[in-house]
Amino acid sequence: MKMAEKPKLNLNRVPIPKQEPEIRRKNFNEVALGYAEEQALEEANRCIECKKPGCKDGCPVNVDIPEFIKAIQDGNMPEAVRILKSKNSLPGICGRVCPQETQCEMTCNLAKKDAPIAIGRLERYVADWEGAHPCHSEPFAPCHSEGAKRPKNLAQDRLCEGGESNPAQDKLREESRGAQDISKEKKIAVVGSGPAGLTCAADLAKLGYGVTILEALHVTGGVLMYGIPEFRLPKVIVQSEISYVKSLGVEIKLDQVIGKIATVDELLENGFDAVFLAPGAGAPMFLDIPGENLSGIYSANEFLTRTNLMKAYLFPEYDTPIKAGKRVVVFGGGNVAMDASRCALRLGAEEVYIIYRRSKVEMPARAEERENAEEEGVIFKLLTNPRRFIGDEQGRVKAVECYQMELGEPDESGRRRPIPKPGTEFIIDIDTAIVALGTRPNPIVPSTTEGLELTRWGTIKTDEATGRTSKERVWCGGDMATGAATVISAMGAGKRAAADIDAYLQGKS
Amino acid sequence: MYKIVKRDVIVPNTVYLKVEAPEIARKAKPGQFVILRVDEVGERFPLSLTGWDKNEGTLELLFLIMGRSTMKLSALGEGDCIMDVVGPLGRPTEIESYGNTLCVCSTFGVGPMIVLIKALKEKGNNVVSVMEAKDETFLFWDDELKSISDETHVVLGDGSHGKNRRASEFVTEYLQSGHKVDRVFAFGRVFMMMECSRATKASGVKTVVGLTPIMVDGTGMCGCCRVSIGGETKFTCVDGPEFDGHSVDWELLIKRKRAYLREEALAFDLWQLDNLRRIAELSELSERVSMV
Numbered sequence: 001m002k003m004a005e006k007p008k009l010n011l012n013r014v015p016i017p018k019q020e021p022e023i024r025r026k027n028f029n030e031v032a033l034g035y036a037e038e039q040a041l042e043e044a045n046r047c048i049e050c051k052k053p054g055c056k057d058g059c060p061v062n063v064d065i066p067e068f069i070k071a072i073q074d075g076n077m078p079e080a081v082r083i084l085k086s087k088n089s090l091p092g093i094c095g096r097v098c099p100q101e102t103q104c105e106m107t108c109n110l111a112k113k114d115a116p117i118a119i120g121r122l123e124r125y126v127a128d129w130e131g132a133h134p135c136h137s138e139p140f141a142p143c144h145s146e147g148a149k150r151p152k153n154l155a156q157d158r159l160c161e162g163g164e165s166n167p168a169q170d171k172l173r174e175e176s177r178g179a180q181d182i183s184k185e186k187k188i189a190v191v192g193s194g195p196a197g198l199t200c201a202a203d204l205a206k207l208g209y210g211v212t213i214l215e216a217l218h219v220t221g222g223v224l225m226y227g228i229p230e231f232r233l234p235k236v237i238v239q240s241e242i243s244y245v246k247s248l249g250v251e252i253k254l255d256q257v258i259g260k261i262a263t264v265d266e267l268l269e270n271g272f273d274a275v276f277l278a279p280g281a282g283a284p285m286f287l288d289i290p291g292e293n294l295s296g297i298y299s300a301n302e303f304l305t306r307t308n309l310m311k312a313y314l315f316p317e318y319d320t321p322i323k324a325g326k327r328v329v330v331f332g333g334g335n336v337a338m339d340a341s342r343c344a345l346r347l348g349a350e351e352v353y354i355i356y357r358r359s360k361v362e363m364p365a366r367a368e369e370r371e372n373a374e375e376e377g378v379i380f381k382l383l384t385n386p387r388r389f390i391g392d393e394q395g396r397v398k399a400v401e402c403y404q405m406e407l408g409e410p411d412e413s414g415r416r417r418p419i420p421k422p423g424t425e426f427i428i429d430i431d432t433a434i435v436a437l438g439t440r441p442n443p444i445v446p447s448t449t450e451g452l453e454l455t456r457w458g459t460i461k462t463d464e465a466t467g468r469t470s471k472e473r474v475w476c477g478g479d480m481a482t483g484a485a486t487v488i489s490a491m492g493a494g495k496r497a498a499a500d501i502d503a504y505l506q507g508k509s
Numbered sequence: 510m511y512k513i514v515k516r517d518v519i520v521p522n523t524v525y526l527k528v529e530a531p532e533i534a535r536k537a538k539p540g541q542f543v544i545l546r547v548d549e550v551g552e553r554f555p556l557s558l559t560g561w562d563k564n565e566g567t568l569e570l571l572f573l574i575m576g577r578s579t580m581k582l583s584a585l586g587e588g589d590c591i592m593d594v595v596g597p598l599g600r601p602t603e604i605e606s607y608g609n610t611l612c613v614c615s616t617f618g619v620g621p622m623i624v625l626i627k628a629l630k631e632k633g634n635n636v637v638s639v640m641e642a643k644d645e646t647f648l649f650w651d652d653e654l655k656s657i658s659d660e661t662h663v664v665l666g667d668g669s670h671g672k673n674r675r676a677s678e679f680v681t682e683y684l685q686s687g688h689k690v691d692r693v694f695a696f697g698r699v700f701m702m703m704e705c706s707r708a709t710k711a712s713g714v715k716t717v718v719g720l721t722p723i724m725v726d727g728t729g730m731c732g733c734c735r736v737s738i739g740g741e742t743k744f745t746c747v748d749g750p751e752f753d754g755h756s757v758d759w760e761l762l763i764k765r766k767r768a769y770l771r772e773e774a775l776a777f778d779l780w781q782l783d784n785l786r787r788i789a790e791l792s793e794l795s796e797r798v799s800m801v
Binding site: 216217218255257260261262281282283284286292294295299301302305306311315317320321323394395396443 | 532552728729733
């Protein structure tokens with residue numbers, strides 16, 4: 001392919017192809033289809049290679065962004081993979097779900113011109129290229145098992161031509177494996193296999209430690225599997241990036257609820273030198289209004305777990321049922337509310353409402369996800385709050401009474417506080433309600449571990465820079481340390497904890 | 510994968526399994542449960558622990574065939590594997606020296622009740638056990654109850670054994686006839702537990718019930734198993750499964766358990782259509798067992 005001439009300042013971000021809203025609202029296939037080679041090259045060539053790149057500072061895991069973009073420009077994809085993966089073990093996931101607009105793309109120097117490089121889309125392109133060329137990167141990303149199908153929209157299904165070695169991949173392998181020559185017999189237990197746990201495990205394995213991930217559910221991936229829907233993050237992508245983590249030598253044990261099958265202290269007594277706690281967001285919050293326990297009212301966690309993890313959208317082929325009904329309301333304004341509303345559409349709901357007590361400006365959801373939801377037909381009822389649910393004789397929800405709000409003075413979060421407007425009550429008939437108000441920390445680990453200091457929110461008190469907790473040899477990261485946050489911030493915490501665990505164990509030995 | 514080392518059809522609708530799960534067996538305590546997933550497409554569902562052997566590394570399960578998941582589980586034989594067994598979950602039963610305890614059970618509740626009674630006896634309690642069954646055909650393990658309890662009463666729903674048809678009637682009479690009871694435990698069908706709680710309410714004797722709502726993850730993450738206890742919402746999987754029977758909102762529990770009745774019936778029918786041959790084999794097996 002001929003290299004396009006690089007104009008000094010091209011402010012036209014290459015849009016990412018997407019499934020049309022009318023089609024995608026009826027299927028669970030991925031919405032964004034990813035760049036083709038020409039598109040990726042065009043976007044990469046927009047990079048002005050500034051002397052002081054801001055993008056890197058915006059990345060919680062400090063990916064060498066200008067360098068990997070340069071490799072795309074040069075057409076050296078294996079090198080792009082190497083650069084990306086040396087800092088980020090889960091690029092296919094991050095390229096899809098990171099809020100780049102508040103991170104690397106916000107600090108990109110072209111952001112001043114409202115046209116930052118589409119770093120996330122390029123990251124995804126590189127990861128998908130590697131996925132389509134698995135033979136080049138073995139053993140870091142082993143060929144997928146025969147049964148596993150990757151989505152058709154993955155970057156250009158180029159077939160692997162033989163198994164010839166690839167210098168860039170060999171270099172990556174050497175860099176990562178070389179560390180194992182230093183004799184390190186220390187073992188680390190990682191509790192939870194979500195983004196924080198996977199990142200911490202991968203980094204420690206690259207340093208040569210023996211790492212075991214203990215996952216409570218029956219699949220690896222945590223929120224990447226149970227929470228984020230297939231149409232936003234295909235599960236084959238998650239599993240192939242987990243295969244990469246496994247290929248680094250990480251052992252993964254499923255069905256392990258730490259605090260129950262073994263306590264943190266038992267892990268420390270039975271051969272683990274350090275424990276990294278990343279059990280994730282725990283107990284869902286509810287609205288605390290009358291009628292909330294009627295059937296048909298789901299927490300977003302339950303609705304998404306049934307849909308994504310248990311594949312209820314394939315019922316009765318899969319055993320787990322779900323009832324979306326015709327008219328669905330979702331309470332909340334975050335990314336989880338967007339995910340739940342879009343799942344409801346795909347499960348056959350005809351009308352889906354998002355009910356949020358503030359206005360659009362205060363919505364915590366990513367603009368992109370909000371737009372996706374709107375395009376698909378989700379109706380936003382803003383400045384609205386529920387008062388009570390109304391049930392039928394079978395104990396199923398049939399309606400919800402709401403009232404309107406107006407915005408007052410800013411509160412401690414800096415957002416304008418919503419105030420009820422008297423006399424504005426109205427009733428909406430519904431089949432299903434989904435409550436997406438966030439989560440409280442899960443009590444299982446804190447309540448079974450002696451000497452772990454908690455914050456007043458019930459999260460584990462953790463030093464942000466190192467991930468250290470109040471308990472010797474125990475680190476923590478992800479939602480359990482910070483409360484609900486993003487995939488990439490959890491990965492950043494995993495990375496910092498891995499570095500600190502290494503420093504601690506090196507100092508000890 | 511968790512291997513089934515022993516399987517028995519106890520009565521026509523109730524199956525006993527012994528499963529290899531050494532790590533769970535090491536930690537299990539009375540009152541706890543496990544979450545199972547039978548196969549790759551299976552749902553996650555809870556079963557109470559009916560026993561365990563730390564040395565052998567096994568768990569014992571006793572369950573009623575209710576729908577697709579329990580039917581699938583019952584269709585596995587010795588040597589077959591269950592895809593996932595997660596546990597031990599839930600808070601263990603509080604076991605202290607209470608004095609005179611009344612332990613009421615029915616169907617699958619008999620298994621966990623035997624475990625509890627043994628633990629109550631170790632703490633020096635007097636145990637009066639009551640077992641309720643539909644009729645003689647569905648009565649099982651009453652001999653074992655007798656051998657570990659100080660006193661055992663059987664109540665049959667067809668009235669063929671004594672004058673009572675329900676366990677709760679026995680409980681009412683027992684309390685009315687002036688027996689001092691310090692604590693009541695009831696495990697089994699929801700209706701039975703509800704009736705027993707009502708029977709003890711006037712006397713104020715604390716009545717502990719083991720609830721079995723629908724669950725998904727079983728670790729407090731989804732809130733599917735929420736119940737209302739004294740007007741407060743609790744998650745059965747992490748706050749329970751045992752609660753004060755006098756505070757349980759029974760109507761809510763029953764309605765929430767029925768939330769997927771239609772879907773469950775459909776899934777059950779479809780599975781049966783696909784597995785006619787296996788079902789035929791199973792029914793032969795259960796006939797043979799009941800003939801012995």
